[in-house]
Amino acid sequence: MASKFQASDDFDDQFLTCPVCMPHFRDPRILPCLHTFCKGCLEEWVTKQQPLECPTCRTQVSLPDQGVDGLKTNFYVNNLLDFAAAKKGAEPGVPCQICEGNREGSKSWCADCAILMCDSCTLLHRKFPSSKDHEVTTEEILKAEEGRSKFHRKRHCDKHKKYELEFYCEICKTLVCTACTVVDHRPGKDHNPVEIATVAQKRKDTLQGLLQDIDPRLNEIEASVKEVERKMSNLMPSREEATNRANACFNQLVDLLREREKEIVGQIDEQCRADGKALQTKKEAIEFELVGLTSARTFCQQAVEHGSDVHVVEVGNQVQTRVETLLAKQLDLESNWSEFQFVENTAVANFKKAIGDLGGVKTDIDASKCEVVVKTAVEGFECIAELTTMNQEGRPCVTNSRAVTANMKDPSEHNVPTQLQMKYGGEWEISYVPTVTGIHRLEVQVNSEQVGGSPFDVQVHGKETPALTIGQKGRGVGELNWPLGVAVDKDGNIAVVEKGNKRVQVFDGRRGRSLSTFAVEGEKAFGIDVDSNGMFLVTSWGKNYGIRRYSKEGKLLNTFQPDCMKHPLGVAVLQDGRMVVADNKQKSCLLLQPDGSLIREIGKGQLRSPYFVSVDESRDVLFVTDNSAHKVFAFNLGGKLMFDFGKQGDNDGEMKNPHCVRVDPAGNVIVGNAGDGRVQVFGHDGTFTQKIATVEDGYATGIALTHDGNIVVACFHGHCMELYMYK
Structure with a gap:
């Protein structure tokens, strides 16, 4: 609702107008921020914007699993629309909606039938057994001061259409009718229907x-x-x-x-x-x-x-x-x-x-109270420190760019170039790219005075330290819940499947800022990849399993559920549109046509528990992790086993429940363990070359390569993703 509500009987017509399309509301739905819009307007808005923001207050909105259909209906606005229609219909010259003849006499409104009736039709209406108990509002009440407050649209049960919603099941938290209290919500340990008036009064007292x-x-x-x-x-x-x-x-x-x-x-x-x-x-x-x-x-x-x-x-x-x-x-x-x-x-x-120092702009900035926060610094990565310029009272305060300087030296006293960027409200970002590890010295001055604590010691770490951690446990924007498959789209953004939130969330690959989310169908979402057109392919197992293709905006385009598929996990899409999916129940990999039809089954009788797949298209080699065998198997796309590598253990080249796999542009194979969190690199022939990192939570579930040649790893138990150096 975009306008102020007026208490008089002649309420503001703008109050009943959708702020997006401007006509009166049609099926008004309430966003969590309490602003109301037409259902159709919201459905169109969702297709244009991700994540969704309220068109009025710009608050980010998380839609229910059912999308716009799951939003609450604004029955108060519906009542006002009905009231306005009924009041206008009661004016002289408007015919009775039953006999269509009486235009001048007084009229009444039946809330059950949603029709306007003349006096004669009203008398007949009240005599019919089927309508004698209907709620009829007379013209006098419609025109009275309290007319609007007494005018309510009746709500009927979706299951028992003839019955009104008169009870509220406190256990199920849903409105029910009298028939429901006998059938589906019979009072007992599982249900507790209470009269609506009792619950409503409690809510009114709270509000x-x-x-x-x-x-x-x-x-x-x-x-x-x-x-x-x-x-x-x-x-x-x-x-x-x-x-x-x-x-x-x-x-x-x-x-x-x-x-x-x-x-x-x-x-x-x-x-x-x-x-x-x-x-x-x-x-x-x-x-x-x-x-x-x-x-x-x-x-x-x-x-x-x-x-x-x-x-x-x-x-x-x-x-x-x-x-x-x-x-x-x-x-x-x-x-x-x-x-x-x-x-x-x-x-x-x-x-x-002192001509060089003659004059200046005096502000309230107190350099001694300014604060600098140094973020994790890793060799070879763009790193940042955050400066907040403060006034004498210790509050953030804006100053001009010429007043702030930042200089950094590495352990050998060589200058490290820095860049300053003003962000918001006295906040500044100091960025730099260290080329060596060890203690660096960062000097920050404001108005030619050292800020408190400057110069700062900055410990630059090696490659095994994550340069960026994205997400934490939760359901909100930027939060993650049991992340699994990871992929990088054509724009360099990172897409991750969240098993717990049943969605895909897309992040900016440079700073880790959430860009969009979309819900995925299927019971247990798992793997993800991006095809040559930038579309997302997402697998899910359990009830309603399959491979689903989504647009960049998260719109479901099509679903693949071939008969040969039972339990799809990891998926890889080839440049020509063919797909390879690991099927854990079939204990094999399925090579599929772009339309989802089976080309051949690969690894049957050789694989025990296939999880993730990656394809080296330059050599037509498919790599698949076998979680139970603690190995990675290599097949050609014709289905022939070429070799396998790895065995259970803690040493370099050994594996513990290998989960995710990714082939880099040079043909090296990157493997992440679910058993101990190690991320290792093997040559194209399976020879161990190096260990990249050990993720903090000890459970690496997804791997992707960023456009600048680094690795992003999904940490299942840590509910986050970690970005590591890999060049």
């Missing part, structure tokens, strides 16, 4: 308490917005005053100081722009919170004051969760800006002594 907590926070945020606006109004006068003082000083130095004058004025302008951008960003951030909380308050108030019992029960938990989340959110409502001014550092008579 009423939340309403009392919202107003103080709204007042606090509104006051903060006004304070930022006040400071913004002083920003330009401050700029003008500083500029005038700078001009007055530099006009005395004529040509000798013209270049210096321009530099200082430019610094002032940059400071003004930086402060202005920071204040504008701060204002938008605060207004964003204000809009979200105001919207939640409006929705909550509507539910308490005007929602039916069904509506309150239907959305009460969702409203409570949204409001409690907003109220619990830690907000920084301080603008952290103070006026700057031009400072005359040197008397005009003595300007020749």
Whole structure:
């Protein structure tokens, strides 16, 4: 809902208008942030944007497993639409919807039949046995002040169409009808149906308490917005005053100081722009919170004051969760800006002594309070340190780029090039690429003063230390739950199958930022690969097993379930579209045509527990891990066993439940163990060459090669992915 709700009977028509398509809502659905849109609009929006953001407040949205269909219906809006239609239909000149003849008399609305009737038809309607108990609203009630609050659309059971939803099963957390309480939700240890009115009153009491907590926070945020606006109004006068003082000083130095004058004025302008951008960003951030909380308050108030019992029960938990989340959110409502001014550092008579330092822009930055966080540094990788510039009160504060410098030296005192990039609100990123291991020295200065703790000792690690760890356990954006198969798409992004969340999540391969997610069908998702067109091939085993092809946006394109397939795990797609899949139940690998039909079965009678596959297309060799045999088998695509390598053990070249496998462009075979987490590299003939790493959780379940030649490994028990050096 995009507009304010009006308490009068003539409610705002915009309140019933979808913010996306603009006509009145059609099948309105509620997002977790409590904004409402047409179901069709949301379905179209999902196809254009991943991850999905609310079109109104830009909050990232995780859809239910059923997608848009799983979102709650906004029955309050439906009631208002019905009410508006009924009220308009009761106007003079509108015919009765039954007899189609009476246009001038008073009319009544049947909530059960959703029709408008004249007085005569209303009397007949009440006499029929099938409709005598229907809820009929008279024209007087429709026009009365309280008409809207008494007008409710009836909800009927999806299974027992004739019965209204009158009970709430507290154990199943679902609305049920009288028939359900006898059949599917009979009271007992597994079911506890309670009258809706009882549950609704409890929810209303909870929401009423939340309403009392919202107003103080709204007042606090509104006051903060006004304070930022006040400071913004002083920003330009401050700029003008500083500029005038700078001009007055530099006009005395004529040509000798013209270049210096321009530099200082430019610094002032940059400071003004930086402060202005920071204040504008701060204002938008605060207004964003204000809009979200105001919207939640409006929705909550509507539910308490005007929602039916069904509506309150239907959305009460969702409203409570949204409001409690907003109220619990830690907000920084301080603008952290103070006026700057031009400072005359040197008397005009003595300007020749310190011309290089003449003048400057004074800000509230306190170098001693600035903070630097050094992230894990690995030889050969782009590494970063994060600087936060602070004011004298220890709060983040914006300054101009000329005020910050960073220099790094390696253990041999050679310079390591660094780059500075301003991020947001006083946050800076210092990036560098170390070429040797050992202690490096990072010196960071602000306004020519060393920040607290500078210079910093930076330990640069070797290749066996992960340069980047992506994800942690959870269901949200950027979080992972039992990651398995990993693949890198044509854009260099990392796609990972999450068994626990039944989805594929795609991450930026450089920084590990989540870009998109999409749900996958099938009971137990497992392997993934990318075809030559950039489409994702995902396997799943268990109920509804198969190989499914998804678009880059996560739309299901087709499903392969050939009769020869029983338990598909790892999958590899060839350039010509053929697929190889390891089938654990068949104890073989299946070479399939692009349409999913079987070409041949490979490894039958030789494999015990095949898991993952990878193909060296330059030699037409298929490598498959055998988890139980602690080996990797190599077959040609004709089905002939060429050789195998590995045995159970802890030494180099030995394996412990090998799980994932990947062939690099040179034909080397990279194998990850599920038994001890070691990631080892073997030559194309199976000869051990090196150990890359041992993942922290000891359970390597997926391997992929990034475009810049590094390795990303899925860590099943660690619920993350680790990026290692491999060139």
